[in-house]
Amino acid sequence: MLRQYELVERVKEYDPDADEALLNRAYVYTVQKHGSQKRASGDPYFSHPVEVAGLMTDLKLDQETIITALLHDTVEDTLATIEDVEEKFGPDVARLVDGVTKLSKIEQLTDDERAAENLRKFLLAMSEDIRVLLVKLADRLHNMRTLHHIKSPDKRRRIARETMDIYAPLAERVGMYEYMREMQLLAFQQLEPEGYETIxxxxxxxxxxxxxxxxxxxxxxxxxxxxxxxxxxxxxxxxxxxxxxxxxxxxxxxxxxxxxxxxxxxxxxxxxxxxxxxxxxxxxxxxxxxxxxxxxxxxxxxxxxxxxxxxxxxxxxxxxxxxxxxxxxxxxxxxLAAHWAYKQGGADQKIRPDGEVGWLRDLIEIVDSSHDAEELLEHTKMAIYQDRIFAFTPKGALFQLPKGATAVDFAFAVHTDLGAQTVGAKINARHMPLRTPLENGDVVEIIKGKNAEPQLSWLGFVVTGKARASIRRAVRAKEREEVADIGQKMFDEIAERLPAKVGRKATKAAVERLGLEDVEDLMHAIGSAKVTDRQVMEALVPGSTADLPSEPAQERAISIKGLTPGAGFDLANCCHPVPGDRIVGLRRPRKAVEVHAIDCLELANGVDADWVDLSWGERSHGAVGRLLIVLYNRPGTLAEMAGVFARNNANVMNLVLTQRDDPFHTYEVDLEVQDLAHLTRIVSALRASDAVAQADRI
Incomplete structure (x- = not known):
């Protein structure tokens, strides 16, 4: 381990103007704060930040970075706070330490979620100052060098996998090949021990x-x-x-x-x-x-x-x-570490996410676009861990893309808005399908349309994380808008049943009572059946539902003949049987009997269970039926479908857009209905509508 004077001498060798007293204070601070803490190797814990600081001196980095390396674990692992660090070492060091500080372990998260959330914070922090990345890479490298001291094989493999998937590729992306090679070697030793030994x-x-x-x-x-x-x-x-x-x-x-x-x-x-x-x-x-x-x-x-x-x-x-x-x-x-060393000297020379690190902008956009932790990790791996090809715009601008990238990936690489408006492409002056993989040196011209939108089908061939994240975000936004349109139609019909006229003030109050964010959120909740008609009425006009009978759609009085007294049953989700269907039961040990429609495809595939002959009890009513509905893609068709449901007193339990393929949109809709006759009437009404191209029960 480096002694205090040795660390200071290293810094002074390449930076004679460094503040020796401040460096000494930081060294003493980390030793005092970590105190008697031990690492898995048995060494004092403060040996780790000191060695990380030593790695930073090898790269001849500025004193703020050296001090950050010394303090990077104090806020997480000791009683020190960011406020303490700022008071003693200044706001710049505090900001860097806060950026490098690792998230506390969240045991209930999966490995992917934990890795993704660490990565999310990491990317956002290093977008502000690239030195956060340099310290973090040195931190991970030293941890990998001492990984063999950790007793748990599973923990060693998890850390090695995270290093191989995230930190080694990031080291490569900023050109730190020495770090990348050593990280890969140490991770390889843990992940493939037999392969490592053989080679x-x-x-x-x-x-x-x-x-x-x-x-x-x-x-x-x-x-x-x-x-x-x-x-x-x-x-x-x-x-x-x-x-x-x-x-x-x-x-x-x-x-x-x-x-x-x-x-x-x-x-x-x-x-x-x-x-x-x-x-x-x-x-x-x-x-x-x-x-x-x-x-x-x-x-x-x-x-x-x-x-x-x-x-x-x-x-x-x-x-x-x-x-x-x-x-x-x-x-x-x-x-970038070498580049930073050359460019020391002032705040205006700090490396920001532009120029040689412009790819950081794409990673930050991916963070904003990703729906959940696993999606974030998938998109980020795509962005940082693929071999590259070169393609050009007609004006000669060069873009690097992963192998297998298409014209759509190229369009999103140029600009997110261009990707969203893409309708066609010319590759080397020839019109080519958007899914065509690009080759090294291709000249790509993107043809755009003002009213164009990203298509769900593009996810079948795009390969860049930025393109996938942007497409998914646009599709989710479009789906939300369409569901909100249905909700608006249903809201208007609910409002007509109330004893008082509903204005903006009442609607705003209803949003607050239901715990939603805004009116658009309310319409989406209604359209996606997250709130019932009764809940909306009560939120709009409190007390308005006191004298109303229970909603028919909420009533379920189902009994099944053929079961032993007291036996439990579940209506199968694969076929959604409703009263009036011919039904059969599947009995498995220690489980409730599954009730299926007799023509359910699951039954045709063969099942390992005892079959039970069943029938509906008298006056059984109230079950969920599932429909596949294909609408024409034109204004008003969603509202017309919602109107058919409302006129036939059917409650929408769930609605999912499964395919968007102009000129049609395909939905799966779960409806709460009384019985088979009720469901059949709804299907007939849908088929009679000019808005509907196809309506079938699933």
């Missing part, structure tokens, strides 16, 4: 039989370039075990057939020398077609620049060679 053992065997082969290849590459007048540095290394394992899994190869296990780096003095070196190596050695990538002319989103090529050495061995300048190399290994 590391094979690599050990290769080293023992190598007899200096890596050094020999590096020397040959350097000699070829030196003879052409280039002064370069060359060194070789094995690819790390996770990278090899991933290649084996993706290509279904045994270890022996993974040919480019060794990679070599060539550092030059200028960009021109990079291209000269490439030409010389391609003349000296045969290169592998299709394995050349120019990340200097088209850098990755994280600012990574390099030339990549794969060469045949001794006519059989494949070796990967990366050619870059020395400045590129530092940026490539430490990404």
């Amino acid at each position: 590391t053992h094979r690599l050990d065997q290769l080293r023992q039989s190598d007899t200096g082969q890596v050094d020999r290849i590096a020397l040959d590459i350097k000699q070829a370039l030196s003879e052409a007048g280039l002064a370069v540095e060359v060194w070789g290394r094995e690819k790390h075990p996770y990278s090899i394992w991933k290649k084996m899994a993706e290509r279904h190869l045994p270890f022996e057939q993974v040919s480019d296990i060794m990679a070599f780096r060539v550092l030059t003095g200028s960009v021109e020398d990079c291209y000269r070196a490439l030409g010389i190596l391609h003349q000296q050695f045969q290169f592998v077609p299709g394995r050349f990538k120019d990340y200097i002319s088209t850098p990755k989103n994280n600012g990574y620049k390099s030339l990549h090529t794969t060469l045949f050495y001794d006519q059989s061995m494949r070796v990967e060679v990366q050619i870059r300048t020395r400045e590129m190399h530092r940026t490539n290994e430490f990404g």
Whole structure:
């Protein structure tokens, strides 16, 4: 563990103007606050924040970041508060510490929800200041280095999986490849222990039989370039075990057939020398077609620049060679951290989510668009963890997208509004279907319509998290609007039955009495059957339902013949039998008898249960029937459907839009009805309506 004076000396070496007293105070503060706390390894807990601060000094980060690293666990794990931190170390450090502070563990959440909620807070915090991300990545890296001390295998695997799915990809997205590689290696060791042991053992065997082969290849590459007048540095290394394992899994190869296990780096003095070196190596050695990538002319989103090529050495061995300048190399290994170190000096130079980190805007938009924790995690993984292709607008603007991305993904990448208004696309000047996967170098022109809307069917082919999140948000908003339209129609009919005229004041009071947010929320609640007619009437005019009889739709008096006295039963949700249907029962041990319609498809599929011959008791009435209704997509059709239900005294229990395919919208509707005759009359009325293309019982 770094001693206090050692940490301060490290900072002063690259930042002579750093406040030595403040750094000392932060070191002492974290030691005092964590006190006698221990880590799983048995070490004092304060050794962790001190080591994280040491990692930050390796990157030559400013003193605020170093102090944040020292204090990042004090608010969560000790009695310290953000207010204490702000008073002693200033508002900037307090803001950074608050951003890095991890959420308390919420045991009732699933792993995905816990990871997603951590990620939600994390993304929002780092959008304000990228240093939050740098400290968090160092925090996770040190935790991974000490992960083996945790006794619970399940906990180790959960932390490793979160690291592999979220933190390693984020490190890659900001160009911190050294962090990414070590995180992946440590997580791989926990998630695939057998694979890790096998590959590391094979690599050990290769080293023992190598007899200096890596050094020999590096020397040959350097000699070829030196003879052409280039002064370069060359060194070789094995690819790390996770990278090899991933290649084996993706290509279904045994270890022996993974040919480019060794990679070599060539550092030059200028960009021109990079291209000269490439030409010389391609003349000296045969290169592998299709394995050349120019990340200097088209850098990755994280600012990574390099030339990549794969060469045949001794006519059989494949070796990967990366050619870059020395400045590129530092940026490539430490990404935004290196960039931050170069740009210290003032608040106006702090890195915000623009330029090289513009992808942060997409992640924040995904946070706002996602419906729940699992959806957030799905969309975010898509956004940060996929191989990339390059596509261009007609004016030459470059966009990087995941492999498999379509014109719709491209449109949303350009702008959310453009994606929402997309009606067609030209790829390389040819009209192509929206679902067409894009290739490297494609020129994409988006055709938009003023009244266009995102289509539910697009979810079947888009691949970017931003596109999926935006489409789902738009579809949910449209569904809510349509359900609210039904609710408005039903509200008007409820209001007509009241003894007094209903105005805005009464409606606003009803919203408050029902615990809803606004009038739109009330209409949605009525349309989706979350509140009953009686509840709405009472909320609008208190006391108005006192003399009313119980609503017929709320009455259920069902009895079943054929059951033993006192036996319980449930009406099956698969077929929704109503009085008048021919019925049969399924009896399973220690469960209530399931009552099915005789023509239920579940029965046709075969079931492991005893069959019981049943019939409805006398005067049975009140059950839920399910209908499939296809409406024409034009104004007023939803209101007409709601009117049919109201005129036939049927209560809507649930309504779901299952398919949106112009010119039709398909709904599944659960109706509370008296009996089969009542349900049949409603189906007949729906089929007679000009608004309805199809109405069938499910």
